[in-house]
Amino acid sequence: MRVYLDNAATTPLDKEVFDAMAPFMLEHFGNPSSIHSHGREVRSAIEKARRTVATLLNTSPAEVFFTSGGTEADNAAIVCTCRSLGIKHAITTKLEHHAVLHTMEMLEKQGDVQLSYLRHDERGNLDLEHLEELLANQPRTIVSIMHANNEIGTLNDIEKIGEICRKYDAIFHSDTVQTMGHYKHDVQQIGANFLVGSAHKFHGPKGVGFLYCDASTKIQPLIQGGAQERNMRGGTENVYGIIGLAKALEIAYRDMAEHQKHIQGLKDRMIYKLREQMEDLSFNGMSEFGDKSLYTVLNVSLPASDINEMLLFSLDIAKISASGGSACSSGANAGSHVLRALGVDPLRGSVRFSFSKYNTEAEIDYVAETVAKMYKKELA
Ligand SMILES: Cc1ncc(COP(=O)(O)O)c(C=O)c1O
Numbered sequence: 001m002r003v004y005l006d007n008a009a010t011t012p013l014d015k016e017v018f019d020a021m022a023p024f025m026l027e028h029f030g031n032p033s034s035i036h037s038h039g040r041e042v043r044s045a046i047e048k049a050r051r052t053v054a055t056l057l058n059t060s061p062a063e064v065f066f067t068s069g070g071t072e073a074d075n076a077a078i079v080c081t082c083r084s085l086g087i088k089h090a091i092t093t094k095l096e097h098h099a100v101l102h103t104m105e106m107l108e109k110q111g112d113v114q115l116s117y118l119r120h121d122e123r124g125n126l127d128l129e130h131l132e133e134l135l136a137n138q139p140r141t142i143v144s145i146m147h148a149n150n151e152i153g154t155l156n157d158i159e160k161i162g163e164i165c166r167k168y169d170a171i172f173h174s175d176t177v178q179t180m181g182h183y184k185h186d187v188q189q190i191g192a193n194f195l196v197g198s199a200h201k202f203h204g205p206k207g208v209g210f211l212y213c214d215a216s217t218k219i220q221p222l223i224q225g226g227a228q229e230r231n232m233r234g235g236t237e238n239v240y241g242i243i244g245l246a247k248a249l250e251i252a253y254r255d256m257a258e259h260q261k262h263i264q265g266l267k268d269r270m271i272y273k274l275r276e277q278m279e280d281l282s283f284n285g286m287s288e289f290g291d292k293s294l295y296t297v298l299n300v301s302l303p304a305s306d307i308n309e310m311l312l313f314s315l316d317i318a319k320i321s322a323s324g325g326s327a328c329s330s331g332a333n334a335g336s337h338v339l340r341a342l343g344v345d346p347l348r349g350s351v352r353f354s355f356s357k358y359n360t361e362a363e364i365d366y367v368a369e370t371v372a373k374m375y376k377k378e379l380a
Contacts, residue, residue: 002319003363008150008178008297008354009323013244014203020247021205024240032237033226042239049246053210056253057195058186065211065229066242070177070198072222073211074099074144076233077173077194080219081142082112087171089141091134093118093126094341095154100144100175101337118145122342124154124285125292128164135168146175147183151324151338151352152285153297155179162191171217177201177209178294181252182260193217197249199241203356204248208241259357264295266355266364273368274300278375284344296355299324299339301348303375308349315351318370324352
């Protein structure tokens with residue numbers, strides 16, 4: 001048995017999604033910008049995919065722009081807002097994905113924005129009173145705060161953050177890459193200026209995503225070139241990627257309740273099974289507090305041991321694909337800026353298990369047992 005528990009990194013493609021994409025690789029190959037029938041049939045399929053995404057998010061197709069993935073969508077939202085709207089102050093958190101953090105750091109280094117970081121506690125919960133303090137008496141600001149953290153799974157109340165941003169006339173971008181396709185996002189309710197999706201996180205293809213940009217936020221494109229995406233993103237469209245993205249999101253919304261129940265069950269089982277067989281464990285983030293944590297992600301800190309140097313490698317040898325990284329940066333571990341920001345003990349090995357609809361209880365039992373055995377042997 002080889003077990004894949006790295007679904008926050010990427011998910012396997014759904015066969016139903018592949019079947020929807022295949023005709024656009026072989027038969028419908030036209031360039032959607034061409035005016036002849038080969039082009040027109042593909043243009044029409046892209047617009048249908050856009051309508052599907054827009055309907056699921058309760059918005060209009062004019063507010064959905066396809067991109068090469070989450071990273072590009074995050075970059076476009078942040079960089080283009082600062083450039084086009086002359087924004088000089090930005091607020092984010094030290095817990096964001098590098099697609100946001102590195103973009104913000106670049107803007108700060110170039111002298112384009114003054115950057116403020118929001119306070120958080122050791123489980124990754126944000127201090128929203130601090131957000132109000134940071135927004136008060138500042139020029140117009142961009143606030144970039146993710147919905148769920150990709151490493152520890154802590155969920156942020158983006159509706160509340162949207163409300164605060166509106167109160168202070170700030171632009172709100174939320175990196176929703178880890179929750180898109182896992183929760184039913186209604187953009188009318190969230191009230192963000194920007195949301196982001198990446199198909200490969202919800203059983204769609206890699207290299208395609210989208211940016212939701214609310215119609216009143218007028219930004220210039222990040223990528224110059226052709227008139228694709230209504231002049232907002234030059235470059236021939238990733239046609240079969242876009243078709244696959246829309247299909248994957250449709251399936252995700254259709255089956256969400258059933259999959260959420262199954263996956264939450266797997267996560268709870270992993271917590272229970274690990275606790276049953278091991279002592280001195282801790283779960284990073286809000287995993288033990290039910291709906292405060294993304295149900296697909298479990299980040300566990302294991303006992304201090306020599307084994308931690310090669311933890312992911314040892315798991316791989318035991319036929320388990322997972323990811324993570326301790327708070328330090330050494331050897332096989334890349335080190336995690338999120339765990340460091342939370343003050344997690346660097347001597348402990350930390351691993352992220354992330355689940356999907358394809359995982360089974362038998363796999364969870366195998367992984368928990370294998371991890372417990374690895375440490376028992378080492379600590380004996
Ligand atoms: C929170 C978050 N934002 C952005 C990204 C980047 O998305 P993509 O792989 O589509 O560029 C990821 C991917 O891991 C992510 O987890």
